[in-house]
Amino acid sequence: xxxxxxxxxxxxxIGLAILILVLLFLLVNFxxxxxxxxxxxxxxxxxxxxxxxxxxxxxxxxxxxxxxxxTIIAQEIHIAPMVIPxxxxxxSSALSNYQIVIVEHAKTMSTQTLWAFQKYVQAGGKxxxxxxxxxxxxxxxxxxxxxxxxxxxxxNVTTAPNQTQEVCGDWVEITPNSLDNSNDGLCAKxxxxxxxxxxxxxxxxxKIATTGQYQxxxxxxxxxxxxxxxxxxxxxxxxxxxxxxxxxxxANEICATYNYWRRGPSKTATGDxxxxxxxxxxxxxxxxxxxxGASNMxxxxxxxxxxxxxxxxxxxxxxxxxxxxxxxxxxxDTSRFASVPRTSTVMSMxxxxxxxxxxxxxxxxxxxxxxxxxxxxxxxxxxxxxxxAGVRLINNLFNFLMC
Numbered sequence: 001x002x003x004x005x006x007x008x009x010x011x012x013x014i015g016l017a018i019l020i021l022v023l024l025f026l027l028v029n030f031x032x033x034x035x036x037x038x039x040x041x042x043x044x045x046x047x048x049x050x051x052x053x054x055x056x057x058x059x060x061x062x063x064x065x066x067x068x069x070x071t072i073i074a075q076e077i078h079i080a081p082m083v084i085p086x087x088x089x090x091x092s093s094a095l096s097n098y099q100i101v102i103v104e105h106a107k108t109m110s111t112q113t114l115w116a117f118q119k120y121v122q123a124g125g126k127x128x129x130x131x132x133x134x135x136x137x138x139x140x141x142x143x144x145x146x147x148x149x150x151x152x153x154x155x156n157v158t159t160a161p162n163q164t165q166e167v168c169g170d171w172v173e174i175t176p177n178s179l180d181n182s183n184d185g186l187c188a189k190x191x192x193x194x195x196x197x198x199x200x201x202x203x204x205x206x207k208i209a210t211t212g213q214y215q216x217x218x219x220x221x222x223x224x225x226x227x228x229x230x231x232x233x234x235x236x237x238x239x240x241x242x243x244x245x246x247x248x249x250x251a252n253e254i255c256a257t258y259n260y261w262r263r264g265p266s267k268t269a270t271g272d273x274x275x276x277x278x279x280x281x282x283x284x285x286x287x288x289x290x291x292x293g294a295s296n297m298x299x300x301x302x303x304x305x306x307x308x309x310x311x312x313x314x315x316x317x318x319x320x321x322x323x324x325x326x327x328x329x330x331x332x333d334t335s336r337f338a339s340v341p342r343t344s345t346v347m348s349m350x351x352x353x354x355x356x357x358x359x360x361x362x363x364x365x366x367x368x369x370x371x372x373x374x375x376x377x378x379x380x381x382x383x384x385x386x387x388x389a390g391v392r393l394i395n396n397l398f399n400f401l402m403c
Contacts, residue, residue: 052099052402054079059086062107063131064380069104069394072382076391077398092119100401102128104380108136111266111274118279121372126401129376134279135260137189140267143260144276145194145232146185149174149202150225151209154217168217172209176201184265184276185228191235191255192248198232199246231255373401 024038025048054073058066066083074080086106088094094116095101101120114134121127137143150173156164176186176197186201188194209216209224216223226233235255236246244250264276361375381393 051079053097054081054100054102055084055095055098056081056102056104057084057086057089057095057106058104059106059108061136062105062133063383064104065382065386066102066104068386069102069380069382072385072391072394073398076394079398086113089113089116092116092123092125095120095125096123098125100126100128100398102130103133104130104382106133108138109134110138110268111141111263111277112268113138114261114263114277114279115274118277121374124372126373127375128397128401129374131378131380137260137263140269140271141263142187142189142266143191143194143263144184144187144265145198145228147176147198147201147229147232148185148227149176149205150227151205152217152220152223153209153214154219154223155214166218168219169214174205187265188248190248190252191231191260192251192253195232195235195246195251195255196248198229199236202226375400 021044056066056070058064070081070083081102082098084094086103086109090112101117103117117127117129117134150171152168152171154166154168157167159165177184186194186197188197206224235251238254239246239250242254244254261279262277263279264274266274266276268274359375359377361373375397381397384393385391
């Protein structure tokens with residue numbers, strides 16, 4: 001058999017194969033493809049690239065046990081994550097050397113740090129966000145509600161002797177400014193303080209609208225309106241039902257509806273301005289979070305074929321009562337998931353008959369995001385492992401992230 005034609009064409013074939021491998025490596029390396037999207041390429045990629053660098057960012061409060069999680073990862077994945085204190089993260093450069101970043105036991109977090117995580121994801125980083133991380137305000141942070149008060153004034157105008165007629169004016173809109181006069185509405189350090197400010201501003205605006213030479217337009221069905229205050233009004237209703245005064249302390253205790261991931265504008269520790277951030281929508285790929293007290297919570301796998309739940313397709317429910325308590329754990333609501341590209345609920349949780357997602361996978365900002373990926377856990381995976389559910393959760397997670 002004459003091999004000469006084959007041998008003659010072998011160098012160009014080898015050259016083409018090398019070019020294809022280089023191209024595939026670059027496409028995966030810069031986030032345009034995933035290694036497992038190409039059959040047989042994942043092993044080649046990680047031999048060349050090396051295993052990803054992993055960091056666990058942690059603080060002084062919140063759910064989870066980062067030390068135990070690090071031990072489990074080292075045992076199962078044979079990667080020893082670097083542990084980074086949350087108070088050293090001021091911008092995304094502190095995270096740029098890590099392909100996977102896990103955030104756990106870091107409830108108290110500045111808005112500046114939240115921005116760093118957003119930029120990390122936008123640059124192609126893979127972020128694992130656990131439980132109540134980031135739901136606690138730091139010293140210089142505050143939250144805002146874009147509340148506005150609107151009213152239509154009127155005056156009685158004399159049209160003939162002993163006759164008057166109501167003449168309604170244009171609508172007047174008032175957006176209360178506080179802290180930095182940024183037109184973000186009511187701003188305060190806690191939700192309770194926002195509730196108190198709302199009561200004060202509402203009383204003041206209504207008094208302006210109904211005293212002096214003007215009155216509210218009677219021809220207008222609803223001449224006095226309040227916008228974007230649904231959570232505040234719900235809180236005031238809860239306080240009234242409980243027979244509690246509308247103080248900041250009572251509101252923070254009774255009203256567990258505020259999403260502390262939506263921040264700002266705010267300040268850094270040195271007093272520099274930090275612009276506002278809607279972290280659940282922009283980074284996690286969700287736009288609502290709630291706080292629950294201790295309840296009868298169970299994990300129920302849904303869509304069991306997903307990589308992250310492999311091995312949990314069958315079996316009994318897993319109790320989660322002890323993981324939540326009163327720790328401001330943020331669960332996610334699916335009501336507006338459709339507005340976020342490629343967001344999927346992987347595992348759900350049953351709470352008193354209602355279903356809530358417990359694991360959410362998201363790729364926000366898909367048009368400009370270079371392969372960034374977020375896996376959000378409403379519970380600490382390490383607590384689940386301690387409860388005897390096994391280590392599949394960690395193996396599945398890293399198989400998914402390193403795909």
